[in-house]
Amino acid sequence: MLALGLQGSPRKKGNSDVLLSMFMQALERLGAETMTIDVCRRAIEPCKELVVCEKKGFCPIDDDMSREIYGLLRKADIVVTASPVFFYGVTAQLKALIDRCQTLWARRYTLKLNDPGHKTRRGFMLAVGATSGKQLFDGLNLTAKYFFDGIAADYAGTLAYRHIEKRGEMASHPTAQAEAEQAAQSLMQGLAGRSKVLFACRENACRSQMAAAFARLYGGERWDVASAGSQPATQVNPDMVTVMEERGIDMGFLTTQGLEAALERHRPEVIVTMGCGEQCPVVPGARREDWDLPDPAGQSIEVMRALRDRIEAKVKAFVAA
Numbered sequence: 001m002l003a004l005g006l007q008g009s010p011r012k013k014g015n016s017d018v019l020l021s022m023f024m025q026a027l028e029r030l031g032a033e034t035m036t037i038d039v040c041r042r043a044i045e046p047c048k049e050l051v052v053c054e055k056k057g058f059c060p061i062d063d064d065m066s067r068e069i070y071g072l073l074r075k076a077d078i079v080v081t082a083s084p085v086f087f088y089g090v091t092a093q094l095k096a097l098i099d100r101c102q103t104l105w106a107r108r109y110t111l112k113l114n115d116p117g118h119k120t121r122r123g124f125m126l127a128v129g130a131t132s133g134k135q136l137f138d139g140l141n142l143t144a145k146y147f148f149d150g151i152a153a154d155y156a157g158t159l160a161y162r163h164i165e166k167r168g169e170m171a172s173h174p175t176a177q178a179e180a181e182q183a184a185q186s187l188m189q190g191l192a193g194r195s196k197v198l199f200a201c202r203e204n205a206c207r208s209q210m211a212a213a214f215a216r217l218y219g220g221e222r223w224d225v226a227s228a229g230s231q232p233a234t235q236v237n238p239d240m241v242t243v244m245e246e247r248g249i250d251m252g253f254l255t256t257q258g259l260e261a262a263l264e265r266h267r268p269e270v271i272v273t274m275g276c277g278e279q280c281p282v283v284p285g286a287r288r289e290d291w292d293l294p295d296p297a298g299q300s301i302e303v304m305r306a307l308r309d310r311i312e313a314k315v316k317a318f319v320a321a
């Protein structure tokens with residue numbers, strides 16, 4: 001389970017950075033795989049309102065959003081933003097990332113595609129500001145609310161500190177560490193105790209990706225889901241994306257991964273193999289199920305459709321068992 005941190009302050013080792021580190025470390029201790037994006041040091045163009053996303057569901061700007069960050073936002077079960085208050089809003093750099101998530105908003109609301117992670121994904125906001133006004137965090141709260149909705153995450157809470165200005169003030173805060181631990185614990189409730197399943201096929205381009213999407217959609221509350229391939233392809237199969245979209249399921253921005261890389265991060269209780277051949281892994285302590293499903297690579301879209309329906313039925317039975 002991935003928890004993704006978005007560090008929005010330009011100041012390295014500044015207050016937002018320190019608060020986010022406390023929070024992410026607490027999530028890691030509770031079993032999450034964590035990753036933090038230093039937003040100000042990434043190539044992220046602001047939205048240019050080209051409105052391609054509204055029609056086609058992708059943004060034509062070639063930068064770290066399209067290369068990496070959309071995919072991470074889709075993969076994550078937890079997304080944590082951290083920002084100082086800059087003129088009652090988040091920093092311009094974090095706002096640029098948020099605005100570019102119009103692409104994910106458009107896929108959800110204009111193109112009506114259902115993100116398989118939407119049932120479990122949670123968003124959390126961290127904020128710091130120098131002054132003490134009652135409305136200090138109102139602007140950030142509203143932005144976070146609509147950002148999390150756009151990326152199909154439930155807005156699960158916020159931890160915000162007033163009177164924090166100079167570098168080092170967050171690190172020496174008397175209660176922040178304990179409050180971060182407590183907030184991380186309640187954020188992880190229901191996510192931490194899930195059983196882990198890994199779906200494995202040859203290329204991680206079709207079968208295991210469809211199985212993982214259905215498992216997240218139908219059983220994400222009980223199963224922490226990952227997929228991988230013994231010989232991962234460079235990208236997922238476009239016909240697979242098409243047949244899933246015909247069912248309203250969003251497979252955008254998915255990436256493929258090898259079995260070894262997956263197993264380093266995700267030690268499954270159950271591994272479901274579907275044609276990874278000789279290289280199907282034996283994971284000590286994991287129950288293995290083998291699904292006899294043909295490799296659709298190079299076959300017609302009708303074959304892909306039929307396979308999608310078989311996989312959906314199998315996953316429904318799997319999560320109901």
Ligand SMILES: Cc1cc2nc3c(=O)[nH]c(=O)nc-3n(C[C@H](O)[C@H](O)[C@H](O)COP(=O)(O)O)c2cc1C
Pocket residue numbers: 009010011013014015016017083084085086087088089128129130131132136164165166167
């Ligand atoms: C451009 C700019 C705008 C700011 N605007 C506000 C503000 O509107 N309200 C406030 O309380 N603090 C404001 N601050 C102060 C920061 O929020 C505060 O110093 C914070 O602790 C910095 O966090 P960081 O170390 O993570 O960057 C501003 C600071 C800067 C540099």
